[in-house]
Amino acid sequence: MQPINTVAGQELIWTRASKSPLVYELRAGDITVAALRWQHGSLAEAETADGQWTFKRAGFWHPRVTVRVPGSDADVALFAANWHGGGSLHLAAERQFAWSAANFWHSQWAWKDAAGLPLMTFTSKRGTAPAEGQAEVALAALDLPELSLLAPLGWYLLLLQARDDQAATVAAIVPAISAAT
Numbered sequence: 001m002q003p004i005n006t007v008a009g010q011e012l013i014w015t016r017a018s019k020s021p022l023v024y025e026l027r028a029g030d031i032t033v034a035a036l037r038w039q040h041g042s043l044a045e046a047e048t049a050d051g052q053w054t055f056k057r058a059g060f061w062h063p064r065v066t067v068r069v070p071g072s073d074a075d076v077a078l079f080a081a082n083w084h085g086g087g088s089l090h091l092a093a094e095r096q097f098a099w100s101a102a103n104f105w106h107s108q109w110a111w112k113d114a115a116g117l118p119l120m121t122f123t124s125k126r127g128t129a130p131a132e133g134q135a136e137v138a139l140a141a142l143d144l145p146e147l148s149l150l151a152p153l154g155w156y157l158l159l160l161q162a163r164d165d166q167a168a169t170v171a172a173i174v175p176a177i178s179a180a181t
Contacts, residue, residue: 001032001033001034001035001047001048001049002031002032002033002049003033003048003049003050003148004026004033004034004048004049004137004147004148004151005137005142005143005147006033007028007031007033008137008139008142010028010029011028011029011134012026012027012028012033012134012135012136012137013026013027013028013132013133013134013135014026014027014036014122014124014132014133014134014135014155015027015131015132016131016132017035020037022037022038022039023035023036023037023038024036024037024155024159026135026151026152026155033048033049033151034046034047034048034148034151034152034155035047035048035152036152036155036156036159038159041056042055042056042057042065042160043055043056044056044156044159045070046149046152046153046156047152048148048149048151048152049148050145050148051069051148051149052069052070053067053068053069053070053076053149053152053153054066054067054068054069054070055067055152055153055156056068057160062080063080063081064078064079064080064081065078065079065081065153065156065157065160066078067079067089067149067153076091076092077089077090077091077092077149078090079099079153079157084100084101085101085106085109085161086098086099086100086101086109087099089111089150089153091146095146096114097111097112097113097119097146097150098111098112098113098116099111099112099154099157100112102118102121107123107124108121108122108123109121109122109154109157109158110122111141111150111154113140117138117140118138119137119138119140119141119144119147119150120135120136120137120138120141120147120150120151120154121135121136121138122134122135122154122155122158123135123136124158124162133155133158135151135154135155137151
């Protein structure tokens with residue numbers, strides 16, 4: 001695996017690994033720069049050249065995603081979600097990044113810095129569990145030590161949102177089908 005900042009300017013694609021529908025890789029051509037492995041429920045493991053983490057959603061009224069080093073119960077970061085699908089990532093040393101829709105249709109999402117400048121943008125098909133999506137790293141993000149975390153966490157959040165959308169659709173359709181029969 002290569003560090004993500006070494007493939008700057010190349011097209012970055014999140015795609016399912018051919019071996020498993022629960023494994024995604026961020027690739028620049030033949031080069032893998034990140035991997036996300038869905039475990040069970042909302043638990044996923046992420047790996048980059050710069051580190052490994054686990055992501056897990058917790059909470060209902062105040063949803064959040066914990067970011068931990070595998071095998072540890074201590075949070076290294078915490079993503080606090082808001083009601084619009086976005087939220088903020090809180091790291092040590094009071095570092096913070098915002099996650100928000102980058103367009104009206106919510107088909108693009110971005111990590112932004114404290115000034116609101118996009119650092120990394122993700123594009124996927126909304127409403128279905130995306131098998132593929134694009135990622136674009138802004139030049140301002142190339143030297144960020146957190147870049148290797150932002151890449152898999154952003155894709156995790158998109159996949160989690162797609163799963164929630166699917167569950168809501170099924171919850172709305174099943175009663176309608178039952179009532180029609």
